[in-house]
Amino acid sequence: MATTDLKARVNDALENGSLAGALGRFNEAYVASRARAYEGIDFEALRDQLVGLKGRAAAHLDELAEQFEEKATQAGATVFRTSDPAEVKQYLARLCKENGVKRIAKSKSMATEEMHLNAFLAEQGIEVAETDLGEWIVQLAGQRPSHMVMPAIHMSKEQVAGIFSREVKEELAADIPALVAVARRELRQKFLGADMGITGANVAVAETGTLVVVTNEGNARLVSTLPRIQVAVVGVEKLVERFADVGPILKALPRSATGQLLTSYVSMFTGPSPGADGQPKELHVILLDHRRTHMARDPRFAQALRCIRCASCVNVCPVYRLLGGHVFGGVYTGGIGAILATWFEAIKSSKDIQSLCIQCGACIPVCPTRIDIPEMIVELRRRLAKEEGHPFIQKAALRMVNDRRIFHGLLRAASKAQKPFAKKGMIRHLPFFFSGMTEHRSLPAIADVPFRDRFEGIAQPAGAKDKAAFYAGCLVDFAYPGIGESVVKVLNAAGVEVTFPQAQTCCGAPARYAGAFDVAARNAKDNITALEDPEVRWVVSACPTCTVALRHEFAATLEAEGHADWAERAEAMASKVRDFSSLVKELADAGRLTVEAAKGLEAVTYHDSCHLKRKLHAHEPPRQLLGAAGFELKEMKDSDSCCGMGGSYSLKFPEISAPILARKLENIRATGAETVAMDCPGCMLQIGGGLDLAGSTARTRHVADLIADKVRPARPAGGK
Amino acid sequence: MFETFRAKAQAVSAEVHRAPAGAQALDLVLAVLGREGVGDAPGERAVWCGGPILGSLLDRDALVRRFPGLSFEVTRERAAESRVGITEFEWGLAATGTIAQDATDPRLRLASMLPEVHVALFPTSRLLPDLDALLERVDPTRARYLACVTGPSRTADIERVLTIGVHGPKKLVIIAVDGEFGAA
Numbered sequence: 001m002a003t004t005d006l007k008a009r010v011n012d013a014l015e016n017g018s019l020a021g022a023l024g025r026f027n028e029a030y031v032a033s034r035a036r037a038y039e040g041i042d043f044e045a046l047r048d049q050l051v052g053l054k055g056r057a058a059a060h061l062d063e064l065a066e067q068f069e070e071k072a073t074q075a076g077a078t079v080f081r082t083s084d085p086a087e088v089k090q091y092l093a094r095l096c097k098e099n100g101v102k103r104i105a106k107s108k109s110m111a112t113e114e115m116h117l118n119a120f121l122a123e124q125g126i127e128v129a130e131t132d133l134g135e136w137i138v139q140l141a142g143q144r145p146s147h148m149v150m151p152a153i154h155m156s157k158e159q160v161a162g163i164f165s166r167e168v169k170e171e172l173a174a175d176i177p178a179l180v181a182v183a184r185r186e187l188r189q190k191f192l193g194a195d196m197g198i199t200g201a202n203v204a205v206a207e208t209g210t211l212v213v214v215t216n217e218g219n220a221r222l223v224s225t226l227p228r229i230q231v232a233v234v235g236v237e238k239l240v241e242r243f244a245d246v247g248p249i250l251k252a253l254p255r256s257a258t259g260q261l262l263t264s265y266v267s268m269f270t271g272p273s274p275g276a277d278g279q280p281k282e283l284h285v286i287l288l289d290h291r292r293t294h295m296a297r298d299p300r301f302a303q304a305l306r307c308i309r310c311a312s313c314v315n316v317c318p319v320y321r322l323l324g325g326h327v328f329g330g331v332y333t334g335g336i337g338a339i340l341a342t343w344f345e346a347i348k349s350s351k352d353i354q355s356l357c358i359q360c361g362a363c364i365p366v367c368p369t370r371i372d373i374p375e376m377i378v379e380l381r382r383r384l385a386k387e388e389g390h391p392f393i394q395k396a397a398l399r400m401v402n403d404r405r406i407f408h409g410l411l412r413a414a415s416k417a418q419k420p421f422a423k424k425g426m427i428r429h430l431p432f433f434f435s436g437m438t439e440h441r442s443l444p445a446i447a448d449v450p451f452r453d454r455f456e457g458i459a460q461p462a463g464a465k466d467k468a469a470f471y472a473g474c475l476v477d478f479a480y481p482g483i484g485e486s487v488v489k490v491l492n493a494a495g496v497e498v499t500f501p502q503a504q505t506c507c508g509a510p511a512r513y514a515g516a517f518d519v520a521a522r523n524a525k526d527n528i529t530a531l532e533d534p535e536v537r538w539v540v541s542a543c544p545t546c547t548v549a550l551r552h553e554f555a556a557t558l559e560a561e562g563h564a565d566w567a568e569r570a571e572a573m574a575s576k577v578r579d580f581s582s583l584v585k586e587l588a589d590a591g592r593l594t595v596e597a598a599k600g601l602e603a604v605t606y607h608d609s610c611h612l613k614r615k616l617h618a619h620e621p622p623r624q625l626l627g628a629a630g631f632e633l634k635e636m637k638d639s640d641s642c643c644g645m646g647g648s649y650s651l652k653f654p655e656i657s658a659p660i661l662a663r664k665l666e667n668i669r670a671t672g673a674e675t676v677a678m679d680c681p682g683c684m685l686q687i688g689g690g691l692d693l694a695g696s697t698a699r700t701r702h703v704a705d706l707i708a709d710k711v712r713p714a715r716p717a718g719g720k
Numbered sequence: 721m722f723e724t725f726r727a728k729a730q731a732v733s734a735e736v737h738r739a740p741a742g743a744q745a746l747d748l749v750l751a752v753l754g755r756e757g758v759g760d761a762p763g764e765r766a767v768w769c770g771g772p773i774l775g776s777l778l779d780r781d782a783l784v785r786r787f788p789g790l791s792f793e794v795t796r797e798r799a800a801e802s803r804v805g806i807t808e809f810e811w812g813l814a815a816t817g818t819i820a821q822d823a824t825d826p827r828l829r830l831a832s833m834l835p836e837v838h839v840a841l842f843p844t845s846r847l848l849p850d851l852d853a854l855l856e857r858v859d860p861t862r863a864r865y866l867a868c869v870t871g872p873s874r875t876a877d878i879e880r881v882l883t884i885g886v887h888g889p890k891k892l893v894i895i896a897v898d899g900e901f902g903a904a
């Protein structure tokens with residue numbers, strides 16, 4: 001479970017209303033401006049280019065660093081390469097001493113934050129001024145950046161006015177242009193008075209020894225021009241092979257970072273240029289490895305080296321928008337910050353940060369370098385679990401799902417125990433097992449008769465053309481068995497015989513997302529054994545999380561646990577796995593089933609579950625089925641934003657889950673629709689429970705339930 | 721292509737002019753000097769980095785008589801006291817409304833960064849489609865400080881409110897000049 005310290009920080013952040021307000025508004029504005037900036041650009045083609053060039057560079061960091069050193073040295077720079085942040089500090093201390101440097105003006109260099117360089121230099125009696133406005137604000141406030149692109153995004157203008165007033169010793173109003181003017185005046189003196197300028201770099205080109213720096217304020221231009229010594233501290237992951245590689249990076253970075261076509265200033269320096277007085281000056285380039293080459297050798301994490309620090313993953317993250325970067329992040333913020341902290345700080349320091357990821361995948365489609373953050377976070381959890389084991393309570397819960405008979409026995413027992421508490425199929429208080437889950441939403445009552453017992457009573461068509469194995473998953477089986485009945489009905493209508501292998505068990509997703517791969521692997525094996533059947537053409541599930549597990553995760557889990565033979569069997573099964581809506585759409589398109597439009601149906605709004613949308617890419621099929629069945633679709637705002645369920649996440653962090661759910665409920669309310677359609681029983685549990693507790697009359701329905709009585713076997717007549 | 725350039729540059733708050741030849745471009749520059757009230761007091765001065773576009777047209781003494789406070793000697797002190805800086809750029813990039821130059825000569829950077837108003841001329845004939853085209857053309861080992869400028873200096877670091885002119889110029893006046901000029 002989360003440490004109490006983390007819980008306290010989470011609660012502080014949540015109580016800070018201005019933070020959530022500012023980040024929430026930002027998130028919405030960002031999505032729109034990013035979309036505008038990418039108009040007319042083939043984002044997927046650009047991603048291909050970036051994955052290619054950054055991937056190649058990450059695989060050859062040492063060679064590229066060497067080549068860069070050679071070229072930059074030829075151009076007159078002094079290059080210092082090191083893996084050890086402490087050596088960077090020593091190098092700079094010596095350089096300052098030898099040159100009588102008393103004052104440094106700095107433009108953004110994230111690598112220097114990994115080693116807390118400013119504090120170190122201050123100890124040496126050197127005055128360091130951050131000159132990026134946001135960085136300066138957080139420096140004066142004694143904080144660290146809460147965002148990779150907008151370091152002071154967590155602060156209000158009133159707070160900034162307070163900080164500036166203290167600095168300049170006059171009372172300043174919270175007027176943004178006036179505050180910016182004060183910063184201009186104050187920092188101008190810092191630029192002009194500095195003996196040394198330190199920048200970072202956004203790209204380092206091996207072929208030419210060039211550093212590329214982008215800013216909007218122009219501070220890097222001044223920092224690299226005015227002081228008599230120029231230093232750049234650069235992480236080796238900024239290296240690329242060719243000068244031409246700068247093009248695609250600068251096409252993506254400003255668009256993804258701030259929705260701009262290009263930043264105001266792009267400076268590319270190759271060796272030192274003459275100083276402001278026209279005299280030759282020194283350029284020192286410090287290339288910092290700091291475990292980046294280790295990372296490059298780790299097949300599961302090497303992808304993180306492709307990161308160009310655009311922060312789009314952070315900007316769309318529902319957890320970041322609630323907590324901000326001081327809680328959800330380290331030196332680098334958000335989910336990617338958790339990953340980088342593992343390498344640049346230590347696996348343990350990232351433990352708290354990574355636990356905050358709800359695994360919604362919202363960050364995946366926006367990343368210009370196609371980094372899969374949630375996947376790396378699961379891998380991190382796996383390693384943490386291996387290293388430290390699971391906390392006791394979690395272990396007990398996991399042991400329960402590990403054995404199907406115990407697990408299902410418990411669920412049956414719970415069905416009886418809940419009786420006195422169940423009302424209208426919803427539970428508002430629970431005696432045990434799920435207690436603690438009901439504060440922000442009601443829970444569905446556990447069914448009297450689970451689907452596995454109901455299935456026996458459903459006669460299957462004789463002589464059907466195809467067979468499909470139905471994988472129910474725990475929620476359909478024990479909480480929403482009616483969905484299972486609808487699924488069977490629809491498939492039967494298409495002339496498909498449905499089987500229900502009784503030995504199926506939990507899909508292992510809860511264990512996997514908690515990092516308990518051993519449990520997830522056991523679940524996977526049990527399910528493969530149950531579902532492997534050469535006569536079965538499809539394995540179908542009405543739960544996207546289960547579908548993703550069966551289709552994409554079994555093999556990966558088994559592989560990671562070293563069961564190559566089982567992984568092969570998982571792969572073989574994976575190709576048969578379908579989510580309900582996609583399969584039904586496929587059958588309808590193949591002319592095996594007709595969805596008949598009924599008249600006068602109610603309006604529905606559709607919620608895209610994270611897994612269905614982003615892992616199975618099934619955005620259209622459910623909408624098409626609903627449309628064909630005659631429902632009027634009223635799209636809600638952000639239909640694909642997470643509902644806050646995230647499996648056991650809502651148990652672990654109910655305080656984060658609740659506001660994410662609240663936002664979803666508000667978007668639903670705004671449509672006026674009384675029916676919220678979805679494909680995921682987990683989302684139904686979360687959203688349905690939230691609606692119930694809020695006293696809303698709107699109800700959640702699975703697409704299978706909504707269309708079950710509107711499907712007919714296709715008539716062969718007409719040839720269609 | 722020029723209209724794309726103009727639209728993109730204006731979209732990022734640059735003022736864009738096009739002059740049929742150097743003489744008209746010179747008039748435009750002088751109009752800016754007048755408009756900005758250039759005079760001989762700290763903060764009101766101007767620095768001018770001559771280049772191939774206007775170089776031969778400049779009667780420096782006459783100009784300095786007309787605008788006391790104008791200097792063709794660009795030093796960091798002068799630039800820091802100037803309201804207007806005038807430089808010549810080498811390329812325009814249509815797709816983003818960007819101007820680009822080899823700014824290895826530090827005077828170019830001083831004159832374009834320290835004053836509040838930056839007047840930048842570039843030959844229309846060297847308008848390129850985009851940054852990729854520039855990267856193809858430039859050898860960074862020769863152009864050792866390659867500078868691309870897209871609009872004036874800006875920040876959104878306080879409450880994400882866009883504010884123009886934080887460290888660099890608050891105004892960027894771009895004058896595209898038609899005709900052929902020698903290499904910079």
Ligand code: SF4
Nearest residue numbers: 317335357358360361
């Ligand atoms: S998966 Fe969701 S919660 Fe996790 S980092 Fe990505 S956007 Fe944030």
Ligand code: SF4
Nearest residue numbers: 307308310311313367
């Ligand atoms: S992980 Fe991707 S989206 Fe996030 S900062 Fe890095 S490049 Fe940008």
